[in-house]
Amino acid sequence: MAGLGMQGSFQERISPFLRNKMATLNRERGQDSPEYRALELQYVRSPLEDQPAGEANLRHWEADLKVEAQEHAVRGMERLYRNCLVIEPTMVCAAHCRYCLRANYEMFTLDEDELRGIAEYCGSPGVRNELSEVLVTGGDPLVVPRRLGYLIDALVEIAPNIKVIRIGSRLPQHDPDRIDDGVYEIFRRHHDAVRFELALQVNHPVELFPEVVEKLKQLQSLGVRMYAQNVLLKGVNDSTDTLVALYRRIRELGIETHYLFHSVPMRSTHHLRTSVARGLQLVQELTNSGLISGRAKPMYAAMTDIGKITLYEGVVLDRSQGRLLLQSRYRYDERKNWNPNWELPQTAALDEEGYMRVWYLDSPDS
Amino acid sequence: MFRLKIRDIHASEIAEFLSVPLTGPDFVVRHPISPRHLQDAAFCYLPEGITPSPEQLSQAHGVLFLSVAPMTLPTGLYASLVTKQPRIDFIRIVDEFYIERVASGKSDSAHVSPDARIGSGVYVGEHVVLGPDVVVGNGTHILDNVVVDGRVEIGRNCTVKSNAVVGSQAYSFVLDERGPPLLNPHIGRIVWIGANTCIENPALNDTVIGNDAKIDDLVQIGHDCRIGERTMITAGVIMSHDVEVGDDSHIAPNASIRENVRIGRNAVVGLGSVVLSDVEDGSTYVGNPARFLKKNK
DSSP states (O other): OBOBOTTSSBOOOOOHHHHHHHHHHHHHHOTTSHHHHHHHHHHSOOGGGGSOOTTOBSSSOOOBOOOTTSSSOOTTEEOOSSSEEEEOSBOOOSSOOTTOTTTBSOOOBOOHHHHHHHHHHHTSHHHHTTOOEEEEOSSOGGGSHHHHHHHHHHHHHHOTTOOEEEEEOOHHHHOGGGOSHHHHHHHHHHTTTSEEEEEEOOOSGGGOOHHHHHHHHHHHHTTOEEEEEEEEOTTTTOSHHHHHHHHHHHHHTTOEEEEEEEOOOBTTOGGGOOOHHHHHHHHHHHHSSSSSOGGGOOEEEEEETTEEEEOOTTOEEEEETTEEEEEEEEEHHHHHHHOTTOOOOTTEEEOTTSEEEEEEEOOOOO | OEEEOOOOEEHHHHHHHHTOOOBSOOOEEOEEOOTTSOOTTEEEEOOTTOOOOHHHHHTOSSEEEEESSOOOOOSSSEEEEEOSOHHHHHHHHIIIIIEEEOOOEEOTTOEEOTTSEEOTTOEEOTTOEEOTTOEEOTTOEEOTTOEEOSSOEEOTTOEEOTTOEEEEOOSOOOHHHHOSOOSOEEEOSSOEEOTTOEEEOOSSSOEEEOTTOEEOSSOEEOTTOEEOTTOEEOTTOEEOTTOEEOTTOEEOTTOEEOTTOEEOTTOEEOTTOEEOSOBOTTEEEETTTTEEEEEOO
């Protein structure tokens, strides 16, 4: 999602559907109700964004892939893990989440030749044996269904090694009206060739409006599996009650639980971040209490400069100046193998066994 | 099969899609329209040299313009996007945001040979006949009463409108010279074939319709013709055999083209022209017989 406006700040964009829903919630439950606040904090630009705080990042990591055979760096591809490639067909979204990881990315929409180039990379001899899965994100790929359809056509045709296509989208929540035959058609066309998974991001149960649920069920009936990853956001879902309601609702709808992310240290998002410790406390209350089904328990993870690190016991090695040192099991030498351009970030170092450790910016709770 | 769908899209969303900066405020646009009939919450493209009058503007609230040159617009809900090809970008936006492709499937009354190779996501309308050697790419829509026979390959995401005949027996009675049709008409990808259009089977050379070519209704394409990529052939054009049309050309309605003629790339043939000799690259020919008029930009 790229939304740098002319003023150089991440512009506000709220889809007409969400705007209507927010107006209704405001009228019926008041502007201090948790439901209204949950949407307001996620989508309405806050003056707090302009206050400088900490040394937060502009990008959450650098994993752009340069393909050797091509003259130019290929846009819209990132590879941080061996078996999965991230594809970004567009950087457009129907609404802008204020805590977006990709707010500072260059804006583009790939044309058909570029999409075909990506499919060719996926099916190329060296890559074919390693890569079995792609994550199509952006932006919101469902915003441009014809391009997404083209990409998937090309992947099925050129890269039969891709067995799982994950699509990261919030369009069903932002504008369910735009999930229509054009979108269903893509899933219908290839459901026998690949497994489709839709990665949703639901942060508060209020986001699952009846219109949204209807579209999700329609997609599920086409064989699309769904999972939700959620972001821990201060004021939106940093209470046990909200998280319990959220995970129960997600489970009812047949959506699998995936990560609960600690909000990533991006610039202008400090007011939405809780501390890592607060998150750990919430997750303990949530998962070791019998409040939700074991099948609905999330994995609590931090998105660091070197990749996702799930916060298990012993992962936090050290604390210093508002930062945490996290131990990963990612190997630097391995990663260099499949993405030679990748550089060890300044915040990361290697331990004696060659695994990476990384400093992660925490946030105060006050 | 397509349907225009009214949707609320942000002007800034369109700007981001085209990767150009939005000049003016951000608002929701709902209708793709012609610049001659401005209306609220709409967007349109402006052909070069045309600007809307203040009176026209005052009647519409919330208009996004696609233009070649930067525009001066009154204050209010007016915004513009500067692009090199406003018309093409307009169509791209309509295609991406406002068009819905409706479901795939095969109607019960269609006669599709079990040997035909039909891709996924293909729509086959009522009474369509698809012969045994036909290949149809993914996502192509074949509307009612279409007949496709012979060794025809149709690429992906094409549209073949009602009553079109692709791969019809060529009008040729010199059997010893041409022999039976052994070659394939080859239709590229994202090609549009209009209603009642006939594309004949080739005899000695492949008939090729290039990618993204658009053929309007009531067009006759003789055997062994080659149509370039992105070329537009409008209604009522009659093309004899062995005609070659280059990429990005435009043939205006009702033109007739003699056999063995070569029409260059980026060429234009005027309304009702009778083309008896070659048309050079990048030039406009008009009249009967068609003569050079001007060089195209």
